[in-house]
Amino acid sequence: MESVNQITCEKRSYAKEYESHQHEFGQFLFPLQGSLDIQTEWQDINLNSDYCLYLPPRFAHNFRSIDRNEFLILDIPIQYLPENTSSMYLKVDKQWASIRYLLLEEAKCQQDISSLVDLTRYVTSKLHVSRPASIEYIHKHYKESIKLETLAKIEYYHPVYYSAWFKKKTGKSLKIYISELRLKEAKHLLNSSGWSMSKISEELGFENSSSFSRWFVNAEGISPQKYRILYSG
Structure with a gap:
């Protein structure tokens, strides 16, 4: 140059x-x-x-x-x-x-x-x-189980350094970032579909509706059933 x-x-x-x-x-x-x-x-x-x-x-x-x-x-x-x-x-x-x-x-x-x-x-x-390649991968696969090692490999980083890099890049930990993506999709499905809790939990990668409900209550403070009643159009 x-x-x-x-x-x-x-x-x-x-x-x-x-x-x-x-x-x-x-x-x-x-x-x-x-x-x-x-x-x-x-x-x-x-x-x-x-x-x-x-x-x-x-x-x-x-x-x-x-x-x-x-x-x-x-x-x-x-x-x-x-x-x-x-x-x-x-x-x-x-x-x-x-x-x-x-x-x-x-x-x-x-x-x-x-x-x-x-x-x-x-x-x-x-x-x-x-979006960097690994974050693009997260947005396509957040409903699945994602390993830290998989994401680090995409960016050619060591897993320990990847975690620090990811937080610097997004301002959030990997766990919180993925959880927020799943929560956003859960709310969308509760508000816009007539799907059962079992169907929604399956779509989001949970083992069953009980584990989905516990996760949702922990994140939002109310059950997904109550959220649907309060906020669905």
Whole structure:
């Protein structure tokens, strides 16, 4: 990157030997071919084309690629970034795939810098609203039994560090976060469906309606039956 004040969007390839550095700008990495091994203090990531990675400024990391490789790199000066960003390992869904496509187009013909600036501002705005891969997994599987080790593995973290990372990221413990998701869905089902307690408890992953009722009373202070009577439309 020529200047820490200049947005750069370009394709790059990496060597087979580990290199170490940190930079004064933020960086998005989108694998196009091959994969990239990235080591940080708490992670050991193999980044492939199913994911992208954001590295914040002054974030020390080692990196290498042992196969034929090509990556789309977006270097983002600090003035375009939200404050206190942290690294994010993101699944490339349809929206991120579209962003990658637009960035590739910008990398081809950087004649109008204003369009790259606008696109970069959009990308950085998503740092506030995008869910890291493990939290996205929770939202899809919170009705099931989720192991801490499974979530830590998704982010390439040690389980002990993952718990601290998760609380910093969400402001809540993993147990409370999942419980709140289940409670929100329980209230929705009680209010909007005519399902029995057994059906709702099964839907939310409880062994039986009794365990669901005990959990609901502990969370809300009233039984799910009474909640339905008081709050259903």
